[in-house]
Amino acid sequence: MEFARTGWLEELPTILWAYRTTPRTATQETPFVLTYGAEAVIPAEIGVPSGRVQNFIARDNEEELRLNLDLLEARREEAAIRMAKYKRQIARHYNARVRPLSFKPGDLVLRKNSVSRLQGIGKLDPNWEGPYVVKEADRAGYCKLAHLGGEEVPRTWHNSNLRIFR
Template sequence: MTCRGKWAEEFPLVFWSDRTTSKTSTGHTPYSLVYGTEAVLPTEIMVPTARYGLLTNDVNNVELSHDKDTVDELREMAKIRVATYQQRVANIDNKQVYIRTFRVGDMVLMKTFQNTMDVTAGKFADTWEGPYLIEAVVGRGAYRLSTMDGMQVPRAWNALHLKLYHV
């Protein structure tokens, strides 16, 4: 198998950099969540830094045993941070959502769909039909409708396809 370009040579480095970069959702690197300690980069071995160059074997063993003891706490804190991050993202996504709620007995209009629209009306066709009565609340945001004559409309309808009818 031949590879075009240098992506095959660069892939391990890119993969390693992704595993050693802290993520916004957890605040830690995936490597540290799995192994309990930060990874030593190959460049730190070639050009010693303060973190790597000043360690002795005894100090390193003490640090590793401390990291091994606190890895469960690190993972628990990451779980909590992921939950708060997901809640923040959900709040941002749901900021523009307007939930329509109706009560039994309310009069509503139902959105017309392409298969129920009059094909001869053209662009001036009605976009809402009705009015209908809310007969029952079936679930969260779902309603059973009936016509003004008392005939039940087949299946339940989502509140997204309904709007309040003002007399």
């Protein structure tokens, strides 16, 4: 049992090495490549003859490393482009089921209590407050709210912090 609590320290370098040399889905590159400009040779490749180790030529290695460093910035830019494309794909996937809310003047809405902080935000306190009446609404998703008596609420609120009152 004592080994289970202290054994992680010996495993940490192996885990960090694996993390640094595993290609990321978003960039299709390893963090090691994006930092140093060259692929790392994993310890298993040194003991077992592999193509990379067998075809290693020491005098050409220095020139190739310099070339990799010269091309590193371009490789990072390509990785950033791939990451942005990946993020757009993920956002499109998750936003496909989102129904946009649009409010019209006169709609009754509730407002998140955590945003206004007018009431406490303890465990048993309500999550929503209101109802409020929408006085104005714009296309960007912001609404001016009023109390049911007509008194305007001081700040403008975004749709993500509102819910239709039913």
